[in-house]
Amino acid sequence: MHLNKEVSAAYFVHFRRTREPTVFSYHNPAPDLSTGQMAYAERAVRWTGSRLVSRFISRHVDRVLVASSPLKEYLVEQAGIPAERITRLPLPVDTDRFRPRPSGVAADNRERKILFVGRLDARKGVLRLVKAMSGVDADVRLTVVGRGPLRNELLRSIEENGLSARVTLRAGLTGNELLQEYLSSTAFVFPSSLETFGRVVAEAASCGLPVVLPDIPLYSDFHSGGFTIPFRLEEPKDLVDAVERVVSDPALRDRLGAKARTYAVENCSYPVFSSKLVDVYRGLAG
Numbered sequence: 001m002h003l004n005k006e007v008s009a010a011y012f013v014h015f016r017r018t019r020e021p022t023v024f025s026y027h028n029p030a031p032d033l034s035t036g037q038m039a040y041a042e043r044a045v046r047w048t049g050s051r052l053v054s055r056f057i058s059r060h061v062d063r064v065l066v067a068s069s070p071l072k073e074y075l076v077e078q079a080g081i082p083a084e085r086i087t088r089l090p091l092p093v094d095t096d097r098f099r100p101r102p103s104g105v106a107a108d109n110r111e112r113k114i115l116f117v118g119r120l121d122a123r124k125g126v127l128r129l130v131k132a133m134s135g136v137d138a139d140v141r142l143t144v145v146g147r148g149p150l151r152n153e154l155l156r157s158i159e160e161n162g163l164s165a166r167v168t169l170r171a172g173l174t175g176n177e178l179l180q181e182y183l184s185s186t187a188f189v190f191p192s193s194l195e196t197f198g199r200v201v202a203e204a205a206s207c208g209l210p211v212v213l214p215d216i217p218l219y220s221d222f223h224s225g226g227f228t229i230p231f232r233l234e235e236p237k238d239l240v241d242a243v244e245r246v247v248s249d250p251a252l253r254d255r256l257g258a259k260a261r262t263y264a265v266e267n268c269s270y271p272v273f274s275s276k277l278v279d280v281y282r283g284l285a286g
Helices: 006-015 040-060 069-078 126-135 151-160 175-183 199-206 217-224 236-248 250-268 270-285
Strands: 023-026 063-066 086-088 112-117 140-145 167-170 187-189 211-214 228-231
Touching: 006 040, 023 270, 063 069, 063 270, 069 086, 069 217, 112 175, 112 199, 112 236, 126 140, 126 151, 126 236, 140 175, 151 167, 187 199, 187 236, 199 211, 199 217, 199 250, 211 217, 211 236, 217 228, 228 236, 236 250, 250 270
Parallel strands: 023 063, 063 086, 112 140, 112 187, 140 167, 187 211, 211 228
Antiparallel strands: none
């Protein structure tokens, strides 16, 4: 039995009458793993979910799956779950579909373009990124792909900072449209302060893009892959400097892009994901 949500998992393990091997996927990082601000309601939900995992679910399931090493370390240190009962299993991406431009097909080097993909809310840090564009070279463009409650505030910020010609908001892209945004970009920037994993980071990496990413423990797996440019969330100029660095150095982009693709294939491809998941199931069933 494979369970995903904290409340339903707690209900199941409490009332079940049989003893099938049980796997729980932990997707809800605790508030104290975040370095950013969080709305009260979201903090309450995450705190409750974290406590359900640590105090109840973890005592009754046979294996806990987490998407990153920091989440595993948190559950070992804070929840007291034995490390051997936790398996790191990054979320998968389609590395056959999300892949770099074919050999010989060059990007448009006349335009330096960075990309953000994600929900438009405060936690994702997209407003921070838009404001940072005022300090980045005037020929650098930003495309923001996503929907969310922050859209109107983003539009105001773009207008107030004179960025209408440099920042584009696009909503609801799917399929080839989204893929083309990755392939037409110089780098991917993701200033979010709280993520379980950040699947869009893996998608960007799979397309061979270097990634500008906060220097926080939640992203240590990505940083260890060697394809990121870290920046400090508490230092606004750090984000500007990181963007300037990656868009101004083609050789650096090539090196980081190659490492990004290797990381995605070796850690996040569907064959790797399915093989590790089946191994978990077989280990419990055997």
